[in-house]
Each structure stands twice: as C-alpha cells, then as structure tokens.
Amino acid sequence: MKKLEEKPFAMIGVNCNNFDAKKLKAAVEKHNLNWRSFADQGAINEKWNSPPTPTYYVLDHKGVIRFKWVGAPGEKALDSALDKLIQEAEKDTKKPK
Amino acid sequence: MTHIGGILVLLLGLPVAARDEPQPAEQYKTLVKEFGVAAQGLWNATTDDERMKAAERVAKSTPQLLELAEKNPNEPFAFDALVQVITQELWLENNTLHPGFGKDSPSVRALAILTRDHIKSDKLSDATRRVQYGFRKECETFLRTVMEKSPHKEVQALACLRLAQFLSARLQRLDILKDKPELAKRYEGIFGKDYLEALQRQDRDKAIEEVEGLFEQAAEKYADVKQPFGGTVGERAKSELYEIRNLSVGKVAPDIDGEDQDGKRFKLSDYRGKVVLLYFWSEF
Structure with a gap:
C-alpha cells in the first residue's frame, strides 16, 4: 500500500466492534494500524447492512461503488482494482477545464 | 468332529452373512459420516493432493447415496438422503476443484425425485x-x-x-x-x-x-x-x-459521518476525488 502514497487514494476503515473513539484508538495503537477509521456504535453498520468482517468496498473518485468483496479478495485482485480506478481518477483530473 | 464343525459353521454362517450387508438406514448413516470426515479432511488439508483426495471421497459417496435413496424410496431416511446428495454435490462445486459429474449429476436426479415424490412435504x-x-x-x-x-x-x-x-x-x-x-x-x-x-x-x-x-x-x-x-x-x-x-456495484456509496480514532469528525464524502478502499474490520 506504501506505493500509493502519492496517488489520489485513501484507505478508510469502519471499525465494527461498537468501540467509542477512545477504545478505537487503543485498538489502532495495539495493532499498529496506519489508516483512519470510523468509530461506529451501530449507525454506520445499520446503514451498510452490517457486513461481515472483513468486507471491502472500493469507491471510485466520484464516490461510486465499483468493487465489493466479502472476505479478503487477495492482493492481486485488490491491486488491479485500485490501479484501474486510480488511472481513471488521474485521467479525469488531467482533463483541460 | 468335522461333522459337528460343519453344522456350527452353517448355523453361525447365516447371521454372519446378514451382518456383512448393513441395513440401508445404517448405510445411509455411514455415508453421511463419511462426508463429515472428508469435509474435515478438506478443512485440514495443506496440499492440493490432500484436497483432491477429500474431493474424491465425496465424489465417490455421492452417487452411492443417491442409489440408496432410489432403492429405498419408502424408508424414512430416503428424503434426507436426497437432500444430502444435493448438499454434497454443491459442496464439491463450491469448495473443491472437482470437475463435476457430467451428464450423470446425482443432484439433478435428486432434484427430479424430490419434485416428483416430495413436492407436498413440509420438510x-x-x-x-x-x-x-x-x-x-x-x-x-x-x-x-x-x-x-x-x-x-x-x-x-x-x-x-x-x-x-x-x-x-x-x-x-x-x-x-x-x-x-x-x-x-x-x-x-x-x-x-x-x-x-x-x-x-x-x-x-x-x-x-x-x-x-x-x-x-x-x-x-x-x-x-x-x-x-x-x-x-x-x-x-x-x-x-x-x-x-x-450497496451494490454501480451505486453511489451512502455517506458516512462519524468520528475517527482521535475523536475528529469526518465524512466519507470528504474523500471525493480520491479512490477509497472502505474496509469494514473488527478486532477479535
């Protein structure tokens, strides 16, 4: 994931343990997680149909769901999905206005 | 001595022969157990060879189950055996690399029998x-x-x-x-x-x-x-x-508004313009 630092990309977690921010912080530090996560006490899960964990959604730069995996998709599938959408995003921003 | 021995063998021989061929209900139970063992085998397998072996065991027992159900349509286990045939073939389809049964799919036959004989069943x-x-x-x-x-x-x-x-x-x-x-x-x-x-x-x-x-x-x-x-x-x-x-591919993701681990409020839509990997995770 390191190589994506310069790219129009972000990884955002939704924690599904019903933690408040403080408890989430402790978990993030304990497991050395380097991404930003929402602390959820149920509202987000309700809105997203309480997916089993792990579930992965990939949204394009317009906020449209383009990929969805319940369970880990494997590095290859994830990389190729992200590459494809990042290229789309970069192409879109380079367009003359 | 030999004479008496012969009678003894004859007398003992009958029940022994009957015991050789277990009752259909027993055979059914044995085959179901066999599936449990094979499924566990797949779960524990670490090599492709072991996985293939588990699949082959199930591929062998599934037509046997079907035959048992077809030969004993009035036994109470017949219905369950047909369902078990379906369970096992779908297990092969969805969990292993078994190439399938071609035109002799046991589950297709089982579905036809269920439709013909059990369509009114509450089970x-x-x-x-x-x-x-x-x-x-x-x-x-x-x-x-x-x-x-x-x-x-x-x-x-x-x-x-x-x-x-x-x-x-x-x-x-x-x-x-x-x-x-x-x-x-x-x-x-x-x-x-x-x-x-x-x-x-x-x-x-x-x-x-x-x-x-x-x-x-x-x-x-x-x-x-x-x-x-x-x-x-x-x-x-x-x-x-x-x-x-x-929440399906092609839909605009519902927005999320909440707090991050530092107590800072933010929204999912703050990241428009970027590709976002949204990861639902939990700590076990």
Missing part, C-alpha cells in the same frame, strides 16, 4: 436451503416449482426468498467469471458451455428486476414467516432489497 425447506447455493438451471427450476406447488406457506415463502438469492448470487458469479478465465473453464465443464453462454447473453437489468420483484413479493406476501435461523422472511427480503438498491 422441503431443508432442500431449498441447500439448492440456494447452486448454480445450475435445475436448481432454479426446483426453487420455482416449490414456490408454486408447495401447499405450505412457510415452504413457499422460503423458496421465494431463496430463489431471489439464488438468482442474485448467480449474477454475481457471472460477473466474477469475466475476470477469471480458469474458473470460467471449470464452470463450462460442470454446467455446460451452452448454459453458461445463454446466461451471459441474458439482459442483466431485466434479471435484476426479477430479483427485486421476488424480494418485494417475499417482503409483502410472506412478511411474518419465520426464518429457521432467526428473523423473518420479510426482514431478510427488505435488507436484501436495500443492499441491491444502495
């Missing part, structure tokens, strides 16, 4: 629960027939819900096959090239419309029917509809 939901995870045309036909012909409202309701889930999962699998030529080849081998091509030619939007219609029907007509593992058919159908309409 038929045991079968639809399995069939839901299938892919072939006969699974679809079976679910449609049960929905239409079962005299039991509960059985109809679950068949309706599961038909919608079957059709929805089949569409998702077709999408996955597009990027996985090896898997597509395996599907061709098991389910037939013609069938696969016909599915790929179908109008996707129309197919989704039908899925939505079935979930709507389940939500309205069967709202209060209980599901075997909690909740009602209505609740499940509504949640599936919500998933299709808001």
